[in-house]
Amino acid sequence: MLIHILSVGIGPLPALGALMSFSQGIFANAREKTFDVDQVQLPDLKSSVEIIFDKNKVPHIIAQNKWDLYLAQGFLMAKYRLWQMDMTTRAGGAELSEVLGTRTEKIDQFFFQVGLRQASKESFELMKADEGSYQAIKAYTLGVNSFIEKLTYKEWPVEYKVVRFKPRPFSEDRVAQLLKIMAFNLAARSYDLPLSLVSQKLGWKASLDLFPDHYGPGLPFPGFDDFIHQSEGSISNTKTESYKGFSTSFKSFPDFLLPFQTDGSNSWMISKEKSKDGHNIMSNDTHLGLRSPSVWFESRLYVPGVLDVYGASFPGAPGVILGMSQNLSWGSTNGTLDVVDWFEIEFKSEDSFDYLLDGNFVSARELKGSLLVNKSPEQKVSVLQTVFGPVVHREGLKGLAVKWTGNEPSNELQVFLGLDEARSVAEAKDILKNYTSPIQNFSLADKNEIAIVTAGLFPLKEYGFGRVVEDGRKTHPSWSKMVSLNESLTTSHPLSGFLHSANQRQVGSDFFTYIGWDFEQPFRGLRIRETLKSKDLVSIEDVFSMQNEGFNELAHYFFKIVDRNQVYHSLNPQMQKEFAPLLEWDLIDSPTSSSTTLFYAWIKEIEESFWAKPFSFQKKKFYPKKSRTLEELQNRKESQPEKFFQALGEDFHSAIKNLRSSRPDPKSWVWGQVQPTVFKHVTSFPGFESATVSPQGSKYSLNSNKGSHGGAWRFVAQMSEPPKAWSQIPGGMNGNPVLKDYSENVEEWAKGQFKEVQFLPPDKVRQSALFILKLAPQ
Amino acid sequence: MIFALVALSLLLSFFSPWYSIVALSAAVYSFRKKSHREILLTSLLIVFSHLIAAFALDHQADGLISQRIAGLFQLPLKSLSYLMVALIPALLFLVTAYVVIEGRKLARKRERKKL
Numbered sequence: 029m030l031i032h033i034l035s036v037g038i039g040p041l042p043a044l045g046a047l048m049s050f051s052q053g054i055f056a057n058a059r060e061k062t063f064d065v066d067q068v069q070l071p072d073l074k075s076s077v078e079i080i081f082d083k084n085k086v087p088h089i090i091a092q093n094k095w096d097l098y099l100a101q102g103f104l105m106a107k108y109r110l111w112q113m114d115m116t117t118r119a120g121g122a123e124l125s126e127v128l129g130t131r132t133e134k135i136d137q138f139f140f141q142v143g144l145r146q147a148s149k150e151s152f153e154l155m156k157a158d159e160g161s162y163q164a165i166k167a168y169t170l171g172v173n174s175f176i177e178k179l180t181y182k183e184w185p186v187e188y189k190v191v192r193f194k195p196r197p198f199s200e201d202r203v204a205q206l207l208k209i210m211a212f213n214l215a216a217r218s219y220d221l222p223l224s225l226v227s228q229k230l231g232w233k234a235s236l237d238l239f240p241d242h243y244g245p246g247l248p249f250p251g252f253d254d255f256i257h258q259s260e261g262s263i264s265n266t267k268t269e270s271y272k273g274f275s276t277s278f279k280s281f282p283d284f285l286l287p288f289q290t291d292g293s294n295s296w297m298i299s300k301e302k303s304k305d306g307h308n309i310m311s312n313d314t315h316l317g318l319r320s321p322s323v324w325f326e327s328r329l330y331v332p333g334v335l336d337v338y339g340a341s342f343p344g345a346p347g348v349i350l351g352m353s354q355n356l357s358w359g360s361t362n363g364t365l366d367v368v369d370w371f372e373i374e375f376k377s378e379d380s381f382d383y384l385l386d387g388n389f390v391s392a393r394e395l396k397g398s399l400l401v402n403k404s405p406e407q408k409v410s411v412l413q414t415v416f417g418p419v420v421h422r423e424g425l426k427g428l429a430v431k432w433t434g435n436e437p438s439n440e441l442q443v444f445l446g447l448d449e450a451r452s453v454a455e456a457k458d459i460l461k462n463y464t465s466p467i468q469n470f471s472l473a474d475k476n477e478i479a480i481v482t483a484g485l486f487p488l489k490e491y492g493f494g495r496v497v498e499d500g501r502k503t504h505p506s507w508s509k510m511v512s513l514n515e516s517l518t519t520s521h522p523l524s525g526f527l528h529s530a531n532q533r534q535v536g537s538d539f540f541t542y543i544g545w546d547f548e549q550p551f552r553g554l555r556i557r558e559t560l561k562s563k564d565l566v567s568i569e570d571v572f573s574m575q576n577e578g579f580n581e582l583a584h585y586f587f588k589i590v591d592r593n594q595v596y597h598s599l600n601p602q603m604q605k606e607f608a609p610l611l612e613w614d615l616i617d618s619p620t621s622s623s624t625t626l627f628y629a630w631i632k633e634i635e636e637s638f639w640a641k642p643f644s645f646q647k648k649k650f651y652p653k654k655s656r657t658l659e660e661l662q663n664r665k666e667s668q669p670e671k672f673f674q675a676l677g678e679d680f681h682s683a684i685k686n687l688r689s690s691r692p693d694p695k696s697w698v699w700g701q702v703q704p705t706v707f708k709h710v711t712s713f714p715g716f717e718s719a720t721v722s723p724q725g726s727k728y729s730l731n732s733n734k735g736s737h738g739g740a741w742r743f744v745a746q747m748s749e750p751p752k753a754w755s756q757i758p759g760g761m762n763g764n765p766v767l768k769d770y771s772e773n774v775e776e777w778a779k780g781q782f783k784e785v786q787f788l789p790p791d792k793v794r795q796s797a798l799f800i801l802k803l804a805p806q
Numbered sequence: 807m808i809f810a811l812v813a814l815s816l817l818l819s820f821f822s823p824w825y826s827i828v829a830l831s832a833a834v835y836s837f838r839k840k841s842h843r844e845i846l847l848t849s850l851l852i853v854f855s856h857l858i859a860a861f862a863l864d865h866q867a868d869g870l871i872s873q874r875i876a877g878l879f880q881l882p883l884k885s886l887s888y889l890m891v892a893l894i895p896a897l898l899f900l901v902t903a904y905v906v907i908e909g910r911k912l913a914r915k916r917e918r919k920k921l
C-alpha cells in the first residue's frame with residue numbers, strides 16, 4: 029500500500045516516491061540542460077531545419093518551407109514550454125480540471141457556460157477551411173506531438189510529475205482554444221452588472237454622472253480625454269443621457285460574474301520626420317499578467333525568400349503575433365470597447381427552456397457537453413443558448429445571458445500569419461480587415477508610414493446601450509449588425525509626427541455607434557502625448573526611457589488640483605512630518621521611496637470619504653474611476669474652499685493610521701516592499717514563482733507595474749535599412765522551474781535594460797550563436 | 807551489512823522504481839535479521855545518506871529543488887525538503903522491515919497455537 033501511495037499519490041498529495049526520486053523525479057528535471065542534444069530526427073519534416081540560438085538565447089528557426097518552419101516551431105515550444113501551452117490551451121476548451129482536478133472545476137464550468145469551448149470549436153472549423161491556417165496548425169501540432177511522444181516519465185516537465193498526469197497528445201483544435209482564451213482575457217471586460225445595481229440604488233442620473241463616458245467636461249484640463257484617433261473629438265456626455273436604462277429585477281449577482289478584468293498596453297510610433305535618426309520608430313509594451321514562464325516566447329521564423337519575421341508568439345499557436353519583418357513592424361494595445369452585454373431573460377417556468385421574446389415564448393437551444401475532473405467519471409454539463417448568447421445564471425424565472433463578440437467564430441490565426449508576411453503598412457491594413465476579436469489598436473510602421481488601426485468586429489449600438497443589463501424580453505436594434513471598425517478607426521501620417529495608444533478611448537461622442545464608457549483612463553496616454561509633444565526630435569534612447577518611466581501621471585493631475593503646501597499647512601506638526609515625503613516627491617514611483625505608498629493610501633482614503641456612504645449598499649466595492657474622483661475634488665475645492673484642505677488633511681491622517689496598523693514599521697512603506705513584482709507560476713503552484721523584483725512604476729505610470737501585471741513584451745523597432753530592434757521579456761525561454769534559466773532576464777527587465785535584437789542575416793547570427801540544434805527528417 | 811544496505815538504498819534511488827526496490831531489500835534483509843535496533847540504525851543511516859545526496863544535488867541546482875518542494879508542501883524551511891526526501895526511503899525501509907518481522911512473529915505464534 030505504501031508503495032502504491034508513493035507511486036500514485038493520495039488525495040491532493042502528489043506521488044511523493046516518484047516525484048522525489050533522484051533518478052526520475054524533480055532531481056532529474058534539475059539535471060536537464062537548456063541546450064542538450066544538437067540533432068533530432070522528426071518523422072514529418074520534409075527537409076532539414078536549423079535552429080540557431082543567438083547570443084540572447086533567442087531561437088532563429090531556419091527552414092526551407094513553411095510546413096517545416098511551423099513543425100519546428102511546435103517542437104521547440106513543446107520542448108521549452110509544454111506545461112504552459114497545455115494549460116493555456118486547455119483553459120479555452122474548459123479542460124483544465126482533467127489535469128488540475130477540483131481546484132479548476134468551477135473555472136471549467138464557467139468557461140463552458142460562457143461559450144468558450146463552443147466558440148473554439150466553431151473557430152477551428154473556420155481555420156480548417158483556410159488552407160494556409162490549417163497547414164500551419166497541422167505542422168505545428170505534429171511538431172508538438174513529436175516531442176510529447178518521445179517523453180519518458182523522467183523527462184516529463186516537473187509540473188506533470190507534481191499532478192501525476194501523463195502529457196496527452198496536443199490536438200489541432202487547441203490552437204483555436206488558445207486564441208479564444210486570449211480573446212477572453214483581453215475582451216471580456218464588463219462592469220454592466222455592478223453598474224446595474226448602482227443605477228437601481230442611486231438612480232439612472234447619478235449612475236451617468238458618476239460613471240460618465242467622458243471625464244473632460246468636469247475637469248479644468250483641456251484635452252484630458254485623449255482619444256487615439258481624434259485630437260478634437262466631441263466630449264459631450266449628453267448623448268447618453270437620453271438613453272433610458274433597463275431596470276433589472278436581479279437584486280444581486282453571483283460573485284463569479286463580477287466583473288471580468290482585462291489587460292492593457294502602451295504603444296507609440298514616431299514618424300521619420302520626428303525621429304532623431306530619420307527612421308520611423310514603433311514602440312510597444314504589452315501589459316499582461318507577469319507569469320513564469322513568460323506569456324510570450326521570443327523567436328525568429330525564417331524561410332528564405334518567403335518569410336522572415338522576428339517577435340513574440342504565444343506558446344500554443346504557430347507564427348509570430350507581434351514583432352517585425354524586414355519591412356514592417358507591428359504592435360498592439362487592447363481596444364477595450366464594450367463588446368460584452370448582458371441580458372435579463374424571462375423563462376416560462378423555473379426549469380423551462382422556453383423564454384419570452386417579443387411577446388412569444390421561444391425555445392432556447394440546449395448545448396450539452398462534459399467535463400473531466402481528474403480521473404472521476406465524466407461530468408455532464410449543459411448551457412442554454414438564446415438569441416442573446418448563453419445563459420450563465422438562473423434564478424427563479426429569470427436568467428442572465430451574455431453576448432460578446434469573442435463567441436463569434438473567427439480565424440485570427442490567418443491574420444497573424446498574414447502579418448508575418450506583410451511587407452508594408454498598406455498590406456497590413458488589408459490583412460487586418462479580416463480581424464475579428466479581441467478588438468486591438470494595431471500599431472504599424474514601415475519605412476515610410478506609421479499608422480494605428482483599431483481592428484475587429486463591433487456590434488452597432490444605440491447611445492448608452494449595454495451600460496447596464498438589458499431587457500432580454502425583446503429584440504433590440506443594437507447588436508443587430510456587426511461592423512468592422514478598421515476603416516473608420518485608422519489614423520496615418522499624423523501632423524504631430526507621432527501616434528499613440530494606451531487603451532484609452534478611440535473616439536469622442538460624435539462617433540456613429542456607442543462604444544461604451546469603461547475605457548482605461550487617459551493618464552498613460554496623456555503622458556505619452558505630452559512627452560512626445562515636448563520633444564522636437566525623438567531618439568531611441570528617449571523611447572527606452574519612456575518605456576521604463578515611473579512618472580505617476582495620476583499624481584501629476586491630482587496635484588494640479590490639490591496644492592501640496594496648503595495641505596501641509598492644514599496638518600498638525602506630527603502629520604506634517606509624515607506628509608514631508610509628499611512635499612518633495614518628484615512624482616516618480618520609485619521602489620525605494622515611500623511617497624507612492626503615501627499617495628495611494630491617501631487617495632484611497634479620499635475615495636472612501638467621497639464614495640463609501642453613497643455606495644454602502646455594495647458587497648464588493650465598485651467606485652467611480654480616479655478621473656471622476658479628480659472631478660469631485662475639483663468640485664469640492666470650488667464649492668467648499670474653506671473645508672477642502674482640512675478634509676484632505678483628515679483623509680491623510682486616516683491613511684497614516686491605516687498604514688501604521690497594516691505596516692507598523694514605516695521603513696516597510698517603501699513602494700518596492702508595498703508592491704513587489706512577483707512572477708507567479710503559470711498555474712500558481714506555490715513556490716514555483718521565478719523571482720520577486722522591485723522595478724519603478726505603478727498603475728498610472730508608463731511602466732505600468734501592478735505587482736503581478738505589467739510589461740510582458742517590450743519592443744522597440746527602428747525601420748532603418750536594415751531594421752534594428754530592441755526587446756525585453758521578463759523570464760527565460762526555458763519554462764523548467766528547477767533550472768536557473770527559468771528566471772533569466774527578470775533582473776534586467778526590472779532595471780529597464782533592453783537587449784539588442786539579433787535580426788541579422790542568418791550567417792551572421794550563426795557566427796555568434798550559443799548553440800545550434802539541427803532537426804532532420806526521419 | 808548495514809553499510810552495504812545503506813549504499814544499496816542510495817544507489818537504488820537512482821533507478822526506477824527505486825522505492826519498490828528499497829522496500830524489497832528491507833523485506834529480504836529483515837527476513838534474516840530480527841534486530842529492531844539494527845533496522846532503526848539502518849533507517850537512520852538511510853536518512854543521513856539521503857540528506858547528504860539531496861543537499862548535494864540541490865546545491866548543484868542552485869537551491870531550486872528545495873525551493874520548489876518547500877513551496878509546494880508549504881514547508882517553513884527550505885532545508886526541510888531534504889528531510890522529506892530522506893524520510894521517504896527510510897520510513898519505507900523501517901515500515902517494511904517492521905511489518906515483515908512482526909508478521910513473521912505472528913505467523914510463528916499461530917503455527918505454535920495450531921500445534
